[in-house]
Amino acid sequence: MGDGQSQKAWLSATKKQLSVAYPGLTWDALASMLGVDTESFKAYRLPTTATGFSALPQCLKDAIASLLESSSSPASKPVEQAETSALLIPALAGMVVRKARASLIDGAMVAGISRLPGIPIGLNQEDRNAMALVSKACLSNGLPDHGAEIHELLWRCTLPFDHWLDIPEVRAAGLGRTNLIHGEDGIPTVEAEELAQKFTGLSAGLEEQLFLKFLELLRKQPTSIANEYYTRTREFVVRHPVCSSEELRKFGNEIHLQIWMLLNQEFYEPVPSAWEIDGTVPICAHCGNAMKKGKAGLVCRTTACAISNPATQGSTANASDILRANRGIRQYWIEPGLDEVRLFDTLKAMSFTVELYPDRDRVDIAIGEIGIDLKSYTSPETLGRKFKASIGGLAHYETKLLVIPDWILKATPSYIDRLKLAMDRKNILCLTVGQAIEYFKKRHADA
Numbered sequence: 001m002g003d004g005q006s007q008k009a010w011l012s013a014t015k016k017q018l019s020v021a022y023p024g025l026t027w028d029a030l031a032s033m034l035g036v037d038t039e040s041f042k043a044y045r046l047p048t049t050a051t052g053f054s055a056l057p058q059c060l061k062d063a064i065a066s067l068l069e070s071s072s073s074p075a076s077k078p079v080e081q082a083e084t085s086a087l088l089i090p091a092l093a094g095m096v097v098r099k100a101r102a103s104l105i106d107g108a109m110v111a112g113i114s115r116l117p118g119i120p121i122g123l124n125q126e127d128r129n130a131m132a133l134v135s136k137a138c139l140s141n142g143l144p145d146h147g148a149e150i151h152e153l154l155w156r157c158t159l160p161f162d163h164w165l166d167i168p169e170v171r172a173a174g175l176g177r178t179n180l181i182h183g184e185d186g187i188p189t190v191e192a193e194e195l196a197q198k199f200t201g202l203s204a205g206l207e208e209q210l211f212l213k214f215l216e217l218l219r220k221q222p223t224s225i226a227n228e229y230y231t232r233t234r235e236f237v238v239r240h241p242v243c244s245s246e247e248l249r250k251f252g253n254e255i256h257l258q259i260w261m262l263l264n265q266e267f268y269e270p271v272p273s274a275w276e277i278d279g280t281v282p283i284c285a286h287c288g289n290a291m292k293k294g295k296a297g298l299v300c301r302t303t304a305c306a307i308s309n310p311a312t313q314g315s316t317a318n319a320s321d322i323l324r325a326n327r328g329i330r331q332y333w334i335e336p337g338l339d340e341v342r343l344f345d346t347l348k349a350m351s352f353t354v355e356l357y358p359d360r361d362r363v364d365i366a367i368g369e370i371g372i373d374l375k376s377y378t379s380p381e382t383l384g385r386k387f388k389a390s391i392g393g394l395a396h397y398e399t400k401l402l403v404i405p406d407w408i409l410k411a412t413p414s415y416i417d418r419l420k421l422a423m424d425r426k427n428i429l430c431l432t433v434g435q436a437i438e439y440f441k442k443r444h445a446d447a
């Protein structure tokens, strides 16, 4: 947009310019080329001061720029390809996040993942546009049309992109190993939410919505108590993916009654009897979660644990005697929590004064002036771009550590180099959990 030029004027000028290549171009046609529904597109064309005005998100500006570029040079790539490459990923990720919200937050039926046809899922215009972009990308790359049917498409989204949408745009964005939905829980991956950014049509992130009640209860407390309750609650849950009613009852003595009730009634739920194997539920010796039957024996239900540790059964329990964390909690707290508490426990054992989730999760771990964030994105490019845009809570710390689980480096040996390149920030140290432990051993020895 030019200096001082309003968004409305800029869009009008853009449309005029595009009309050279597309005679008779209407606003609705332009909206559909951009994969935006016509009503939402109207909001971008209002005067800045009007009610209902929306600022154009960056991904749309990029898409418009690539449309302009492709239409002005005659030898350029076809327009379909230009719009697809700019919008395909955010539009698809946006659809995934909207569908998840419907099932996770609004309590609608879980749909799509089981590949069962006939489950009604409301599709809005944006969803249909996202599906059309997938179809277009598939057809122009000689792939079967994966965008035609919503159940099929959502099921595909549980697989890494290189299994089904191995196209140049996806490879260029470093997304080959990325999947948008966790197959087990039907919840968007952290990457899906990151890629969707402002493309979901939602004002708050899923995690924010999921923990709204919890955070509201905390806000009623004085800050230091709220921070303490936050850490205690999250740590309890991370250390108890399943817990007995006795454990939960005892924890009630350490926490505010209303928070305890929230844990009891919403964070935890009954364990289905189908989780029993030969009459009891096997419990993982490493992380305390339940185990399930895998191809070659029992495997832990926490994915991060199953990847990192040899399967080892500890105790067993009757399904009716224990509760399990609900699927949102599992995805947002328990999966990442495995490496967080492992690092926390190791540093504590080394006699550092270490805090877990300080200031209601400003960073994951802090030791005085050192802030540590753990992230398990499969794509170093997606994580790098996130931190390039904002380093979040690490800004409060003198020494900044961005730590990834060791299993991620094992899967992608070039991960750290690619992460540094995409992030382009010299003041953040990128390490694996194992390397971080070595780093602190050295600091300990030097002290």
Ligand SMILES: [Zn+2]
Binding pocket: 284, 285, 286, 287, 288, 289, 300, 301, 302, 305, 306
């Ligand atoms: Zn485990």
